[in-house]
Every structure is written in structure tokens, then in C-alpha cells.
Amino acid sequence: MSENNDAKHIIILGGGFAGLWAAKELSKHDEYKVTVIDRNNYHLFQPLLYQVASAGLEPEQITYPLRGTFRKMLNVEFRMAEVTGLDLNKRVLLSDVGSIPYDGLIIALGSVTSYFGVPGADEFAFSLKSAEEAIDIRNHILSCFEYAQHETDPAIREQLLTFVIVGGGPTGTEYAGALSELANTSLRRDFRGLEKDTVKIMLIEGEDGPLNGYPEKLRGYAKKRLKKLGVHGYYNQHVVQVEADKVTLKSGEVIPTRTVLWTAGVRGNKVAEKMGVPLGRAYRIITNPNLQLTDHPEVFVAGDMALPMDGDRMLVAPTIAPNAIQQGTLVAKNLINHFAGKELTSFSYHDKGSLATIGRSSAVVHLGKLNITGFFAWITWLIIHILYLIGFRNRVIVLINWAAEYICFERGVRLILPKAKDTIPHGKADEYEASSTEGSALNNRSVKEK
Amino acid sequence: MSENNDAKHIIILGGGFAGLWAAKELSKHDEYKVTVIDRNNYHLFQPLLYQVASAGLEPEQITYPLRGTFRKMLNVEFRMAEVTGLDLNKRVLLSDVGSIPYDGLIIALGSVTSYFGVPGADEFAFSLKSAEEAIDIRNHILSCFEYAQHETDPAIREQLLTFVIVGGGPTGTEYAGALSELANTSLRRDFRGLEKDTVKIMLIEGEDGPLNGYPEKLRGYAKKRLKKLGVHGYYNQHVVQVEADKVTLKSGEVIPTRTVLWTAGVRGNKVAEKMGVPLGRAYRIITNPNLQLTDHPEVFVAGDMALPMDGDRMLVAPTIAPNAIQQGTLVAKNLINHFAGKELTSFSYHDKGSLATIGRSSAVVHLGKLNITGFFAWITWLIIHILYLIGFRNRVIVLINWAAEYICFERGVRLILPKAKDTIPHGKADEYEASSTEGSALNNRSVKEK
Structure with missing residues (x-):
């Protein structure tokens, strides 16, 4: 800990990509005392969260203790706490462990899932934004297979073995591929007599194919790959309602299912609403082009929560890790310049490219003018x-x-x-035939409660 | 799946060491159809559970999907279900997924923690018998360190940083060593300003030292090693009460603590009480020397639940993995011999030795006449x-x-x-000084609720 008592105190909210890179930058300047606050004691590598949800990786391997990261940053402290609000005028952060005064503040608490008000989605759909949620999904899906084995009612069995992914962005696309491989390799070996066509994976996307925004060549490849993996693509299609045992599409089609994973949208962390900050589209915090609050120049916003506006024009800032890293570094530099009375730098997103994997040995990579698909794209993705x-x-x-x-x-x-006791509460069962996978009836099972 | 419809149906309850080794044995005989039932879909390697509780290993690495194990055992099926009772006369198992008829039954559901009726122990002490419990302890201990950092009241801080382990058997001894190393290596680097003597680890044991039953040389070594690791040994001592923030010893001494880990005893799985089987010491199921129920010769018991009696004499059967493996194999063989009308073999425990590690590069190993300590014992333990x-x-x-x-x-x-939200519910806090580890007051925090 720096012994400099005149040091200005900077609070960074959030230990995600934006917060971590801001802390890295500020750690080079020991005229600042920095406190990073997060509700978890670890950094979560969100780009691989879908692999936890598909039983490919342990949650421990995509998380890292924040205190471990800050050990060598001697002017950076960590506090595990939940942010509850902000007093912008008094420059005091409110948290569940007390109020903390600051000289400068960086808000980088990320995003949460947005259900766009679709009825039932908030209640019945899974979200994939935290380690806990990823573990929940994995446990739920594995439980569906276990319970399907006991099930005699074919309608319920179909619900249990149908998995609906809403949103064909990178998360939805990568998850659809991973889930298809989980079901068709490991789980088909685990569950004898499980027919290939019994398990259905549906991907529902409003655009005409997956990976909207990617070059057409890559989108075409992804669409073909998903089809080859047995994923049923419902493109140009929307979900209008989610219920405990089904999903209704705009076309009127009803898909019986106990598992809906919602990857279709994000919005700013809800705590922003308690901060008295100006909110714009998707509940993000409106900043000037320097990622600074206009009325409180000592407060900066970085990552998924930031909505940088140049007048009426939104600056391009996708909700992905490279953007959070760029913004985190920039707000730290701007904060230092602000205190030094120097000019600030406005944000401009450097598109380093985008990439997504679609199952084994297969990915799409868009880097500058380079568009590659297949095995080499997959290796690039891995590295x-x-x-x-x-x-x-x-x-x-x-x-x-x-x-x-x-x-x-x-x-x-x-x-x-x-053990997720309440994920699939199961009702009373009748007789069970030990020799058959068409065992006893398990009725009245309901889906996860949020 | 065997197509032999005349095959006798054997149910194995439990996928622990005993159940797994029984299944292995029965898989060699495809004249039997075998169903293994467990409430979890994995086998848990309990001997390393304490390493999960001390942040050394991921829970995923000491668990293995049971379906993976049974893939190649073509006459063995797995069902994830909770056993709720037994109809011994009708030969039907009762479970939360229905009733299942059997021809032969192997009961191997293991043990749970026994608190010997010590007031408050069941409510306030942690137990270390399942993956969930190990994760809970790890989360709780790490949270204690996090909250201690916010804490200004020295009395509460002391409670948060004092860890009491009850029972100096292998689990308690190994855990005391591991916890001491966690606190003194990783966590002292994570929490700047954490003084060595601030963290107290107490081991309470009724005998005159740890590892009762081991050769004296090894016990002496273990005692010395624990002392060197900074573990406070309370030997010839008993716990008479556990409360939310303290433990009272028989001597009258009171230890302020929010963390009590109870490793002092085990008893048979509680479901045995619903089975109508004869129960003996520590609620274990009384069997004849062949590990068979006298009144129901088609029912066998193996592992921690078995209490083999030769008349009034209890046969030696320690509650450890090697015994469970020996018994699991034997009951499978005996069951086959029972159906074949052949003579059964009575159980006799082959002591293959015992071993325990006490922190880094250090263990005690007792193999036959060989008693070794130190580094080579540790390597033996590892292998x-x-x-x-x-x-x-x-x-x-x-x-x-x-x-x-x-x-x-x-x-x-x-x-x-x-995130264990309710492990340490925290009260209202006052002011927080960002530069100090003596931050805000967190009062009225209570310990875990069971």
C-alpha cells in the first residue's frame, strides 16, 4: 500500500476486463491510491463461459482470484463488496460494506441479460452472464438427460430433450455448436439407447442467419456448420413468449421445451439506476466522447455500461472484451489527465476483428481484410x-x-x-422398469424458478 | 444392455468406493442386470475432499461422472435418484423416481457426520462429507478473510480469523495442515498487512494427540509437524457446545470463532432408518460376517454403513476407502454365490496400511511393519x-x-x-477508510445457517 497520504483515491467498480485494464494502467502511477470493488473475488473470463455451460471447462479455469492479480500492483487494493448506489455530489460510493469516499471513480460493472420485455423470458429463460448461471445451465441440461431417462410420457420427454437458444450472436452460435457436440458425443455414450434425433437443439435468431454483423462469407459458413451439427436454425424468427414447458414464436409455432437460453440481448448493470447518472439506450450510462460524465468530470464509465455520445451520435462501442479493454485503459489515462489538468482523449473503437467457434475444428475469424474459416480459424481462435x-x-x-x-x-x-435441488423438481413416479430406458413416469415437473 | 430377460436384477445403492467396486465385480457376470443408484451423477473421491475445502483442488477434479465409468460395463445401468426407503419383504426399493423391484440388493450409501449430540454442533459446525460441503467451507473461509478486512471491531475480527477443527483423525489432521498452509502462503500474499499471528487454527482432539490408532512414532511426528505449521493443538480436550460465534471446551475455555469444522465422527447414512433394517452402533446396519442381512439373505451391506457382527463381536471395519473397496468386491462375490447356492465368504479386513499428509513435503505412512515420515512418506501418499x-x-x-x-x-x-450469499450475512456498516485494512465496522454478522 502506498504511504502517500496526499494520494488521490480512485475507486474502480468492477473487476471485469474494463476494470482490470484500468487498474493495470493506474498501477503505474503511485500518486493514486486505487480500490477495486467487485461482488466476486475473481475475474471472470466471459468469452469462455459458454464452455462451462456445455460441460467442457471447469468454472475454476476461467476465473482468476482478483487479489492474485493485484499482489504486484502495490497501490491497488481490492474489496469484495456489492455496490448499492452513489452520491455523486459528495463523491461517496455506497456499498453493502459501507460508504467510501473517492476523488475519482471508474464505473465498469458490465451488463446483464435483457429480455426486451418478452413475457415469461425473465422468469423461465436461463441467462449466461455469470459463473453461477453457467453452472446452473450445465446442471440443468445434464439433469434433463437424467430425468428424460426415467420418463415415460413422450411429450414430457420431448420437452426435456429439446433445448432452445435465443439469439444467434457469437454466444448463441458458439453455445449451439458446443451443446450439439456435448449431446452427440459424450452424452450419447453416457446414455445408452439415446437416439440421435431425440435430442433437438434450436437456434432462434431475428436476422436471416447467425453472426449478424460478420462478413457474409463467414455467416454462410457458420450457418452451414450449425446445420451440419444438427442445430435447427429458426432464422427471421422471434420469440414472443416463454413458458415453463414451451416457447412460442412470432410465426405462431410452439416449441415444447424445458430449457430456454436467452443470449439475445444485454443491458447495463441495473445498479446504474440507483446512481443518479444519465441513462441512454439499453440502460447504459451516457458519457461524453472521453467516456466521462459531463456533469461530474471525475467520473468515468468503461465497458458494457458506457454509452459514449458525441452530441446526438452514439460512438461505436460493442459489448465485447476487446472494447472493454480499450475503454478501461483509456478511462484510466483520461482520469490521470483530468487530475493533471491535461487534455483528454476521446474514445474511438479499434476493431481488432471478431471471431467465433462453431464446434470442433471449426471457427470463423475476421481480422482486418482477412476472413478465414475452418481449421486454421479454429487454431487462431484457440490461441x-x-x-x-x-x-x-x-x-x-x-x-x-x-x-x-x-x-x-x-x-x-x-x-x-x-446439486441443483430445485432445477427440475420432480413429481411422484409410478412403476419403474429397471431394464428399460422408458422407465417410470415423472409428471408435473416444472422448470427452473428464478 | 444385456438382452437376457431371465437375468436377475441387482440394485446397488451408492456410487462410492463400495458401490463402484461391487459394480465392477458384477459387470463380469452378464447373467445379472445391475442398476446403480446415486443421488449424484458422479463418484466422489472423498480422501481428497479436504483439499477442495482448502482451495487446493477444484471439486471437478476429485469427481468423475458415474455414467462414464459404466459405459463399458454393458450389464450395468445408472439412475440418478434419491433413495427414500425399502420394502424388504416385497423386494422393492423406494425412490423419488418410483419403486424399483430387485432380486438382490447391495446397500452402500456411506456415512454422514455424527455430532454426538453436542449442543449447537449440528446447527453451527461445518461438515466435510460431500462436494457441496467442501465448496461451502472453502467459500466460507475465503469470505471470513474478506470480511475481516472490512472489520473494525477487534473481537469480531478475531472470530472471523479463528478456525476450529474438531477431531484429530486423518481428515482433521490433513485439513489443519492444509488450512495453515493456505493462510500462511497464498492468503498472506493476497491480504497485505495480514500478520502471521492474526490467523489462528485450532485442532481439538479427545486423545493425547492427532492420528489416534497410528503408531506412536507417526503420531509424534504429526504432532510436531502441526505445531511447526502453527496449528494450536488442544489435546485431551472435548467440545461441549458450539455457538454462532464461539466454541466452549470441556475445560471451560471459550474460543471465539465463526468457523467450526466437525470431523470428529461419522454415522451411517440416515436413510437406513427408513429401511426396516437392524441398526447397531453409529446407526450402521448389522450384518452377519458375510455382510449379509440375516433375515434377508439377498440383501448385502458394504462400506461405511456395514456393521458386520460375528455373534456379539463386531468385526474390524474402519470407515475408510480401502475397507469400502474390499467390502464392495466381497458383497458382489457373495451375492453371486448366494444365487448360485454356493458358500459365502466371511469378511475380514486386510489392513493395507494407513497414511496421512501434514502439509507440504510431509506425511506419515504406516504400511505393514514400515513406518515412514517426511518427504518419502509424502511422495508415497501422492502416488x-x-x-x-x-x-x-x-x-x-x-x-x-x-x-x-x-x-x-x-x-x-x-x-x-x-457466491454463498448467506454464509456470512453482513449487517449495516459505518464509514470506510479506503487506505486502511481497519475499515468499516461490520457488526451483527452471523455464521452459516444449515
């Missing part, structure tokens, strides 16, 4: 993800998991752990 | 545990974790995950 993962041990273990998966066509983390 | 661990991937990753721990003096899994 980039390993490099950005924090922690040497994590990198080694993730590589081992991927190698095992590649060689053995196997997903190692097929564990319902911790 | 044996790796060999019994199921799954090649698990072995590799555990080895990597241990290597990283050994080389870097680091525990990798310092993650509060899933």
Missing part, C-alpha cells in the same frame, strides 16, 4: 483465447481439457455439482 | 492418491495443481464460487 485467459495454471489446464476433448471427443465436466 | 483417483484427465490436472502448489507455494482455487 487468442488462451492468451487472454489470466493465470498460467488456467492456461495449462484449459489446454489439457481442450486436448482431451479433441482427442477423445469427450466433455469432461459432466457433473451436476453443486 | 497412492493419484492411482486411486478415477479418470486420466483428473489425474493429470491434480498433478498439475500439486506441482503448481509445490513450486509456487500457491493454492490456485481461491474462488468464492458459487
